[in-house]
Amino acid sequence: GAGxxxxxxxxxxxxxxxxxxxxxxxxxxxxxxxYRQSLGQGLEFLIYFQGNSAPDKSGLPSDRFSAERTGGSxxxxxxxxxxxxxxxxxxxxxxxxxxETQYFGPGTRLLVx
Amino acid sequence: KQEVTQIPAALSVPExxxxxxxxxxxxxxxxxxxxxxxxxxxxxxxxxxxxxxQREQTSGRLNASLDKSxxxxxLYIAASQPGDSATYLCAGMWQAGTALIFGKGxxxxxxx
Numbered sequence: 544g545a546g547x548x549x550x551x552x553x554x555x556x557x558x559x560x561x562x563x564x565x566x567x568x569x570x571x572x573x574x575x576x577x578y579r580q581s582l583g584q585g586l587e588f589l590i591y592f593q594g595n596s597a598p599d600k601s602g603l604p605s606d607r608f609s610a611e612r613t614g615g616s617x618x619x620x621x622x623x624x625x626x627x628x629x630x631x632x633x634x635x636x637x638x639x640x641x642x643e644t645q646y647f648g649p650g651t652r653l654l655v656x
Numbered sequence: 657k658q659e660v661t662q663i664p665a666a667l668s669v670p671e672x673x674x675x676x677x678x679x680x681x682x683x684x685x686x687x688x689x690x691x692x693x694x695x696x697x698x699x700x701x702x703x704x705x706x707x708x709x710q711r712e713q714t715s716g717r718l719n720a721s722l723d724k725s726x727x728x729x730x731l732y733i734a735a736s737q738p739g740d741s742a743t744y745l746c747a748g749m750w751q752a753g754t755a756l757i758f759g760k761g762x763x764x765x766x767x768x
Contacts, residue, residue, distance in 0.1 A: 547699075574753060586745070588755030599754060634699060641753030642687060647700040 545569070547648035549635050555654045556625055564620040564651045568637030575618050576638075576645060577602075577610060581631035589633075592618060593641060625655045658683045660748050662759035669736055671768045677731040679746035679759055684724045687752055691720050691731050692745045694761070700745065703731070736766045 548567045556562050568575050577589040588602040592612040603609070607626075612618040622629055632652050636645040660681045669675050679689070688707045692700040704713045704720040706729065712721040719732040729746055743763045747756035 576755065578756075585760045586747075586756075586758040588757070591753065591755060593753060602755060636700075642749065642751075644690065644702050644705045645756060646702055647692070649699040 547635055547637055547646055549633075549648040549651050551651060552649065553652045553654075555656065557656055558627060559624055561621065561623045562625055562653065564622075564633050564653070566618045566620070566635030566637075566648060568616065568618070568635070569639075569646055570616075572637035572639050572646075573615065574638045574641045574643075574645075575612060576636045577618070577620050578634045578636065579631045580634060580650070584631075586634070589620070622653075625653075627655050629653060630655045658686075658748060658750050658757050660746060660757050660759040662744075662746060662762050664762060665760065666763045666765070668765045668767065671736060671738060671766055673736050673766075674732070674734050675736055675764075677733070677744050677746075677762050677764070679729040679731070681727050681729070681748050681757075683750060684727055685750060686722075686724055687749045687754075689720075689722055689729050689746060689748050690756065691718075691729075692747065694743045694745060696742075703744075733764075736764075738766050738768045740764060741766050 550565045575592040591599040607623045610620045632650040634650045636647045638645045690705045691703040706722040717734040743761040745761045747758040
């Protein structure tokens with residue numbers, strides 16, 4: 544079946560603009576995670592959804608970052624007033640239930656000029 | 657604070673060699689550990705997941721082990737091929753539903 548999909552695959556934006564990143568998890572997967580991968584930093588956790596609720600937002604780096612999930616499916620990660628340090632690959636993962644194998648999407652490569 | 661470390665950062669081997677990738681972690685109360693492969697410019701592909709109650713998992717030429725008491729996991733790749741060239745990441749989870757904590761990865765290069 545279809546895997547995790549993310550859009551856009553690449554996004555170039557100017558500093559100060561808002562961006563929205565989308566994640567479509569595998570159908571039926573209740574858990575959804577956002578991570579960020581930047582050079583030299585490795586993979587960092589941002590936020591976890593169980594259904595439409597976010598029990599763990601501890602990885603969001605600032606209040607410019609927010610995320611929501613609707614219908615227990617699609618999730619969007621919004622970054623307001625982007626900064627150059629937000630440049631990274633944003634990865635989404637889903638799992639059938641919490642604690643099970645996480646399957647990752649191809650990522651959105653964000654470049655803030 | 658849980659941390660995951662992978663050493664070495666890079667490894668080069670000739671085709672056909674059996675090899676072991678290492679992953680160490682702090683806090684032996686790990687819930688599960690997952691190994692991933694990442695090709696350049698791509699997302700992560702899940703290879704194996706080992707639950708805390710398990711000692712090892714196998715998939716094809718891959719075998720992953722977990723030793724909680726020593727805080728170590730290994731990924732064994734048998735008869736390596738050039739197509740195995742990629743970055744291999746290990747990641748631990750310490751409570752169901754919490755975030756995976758990743759190592760920085762080992763970049764493997766298999767030459768023909």
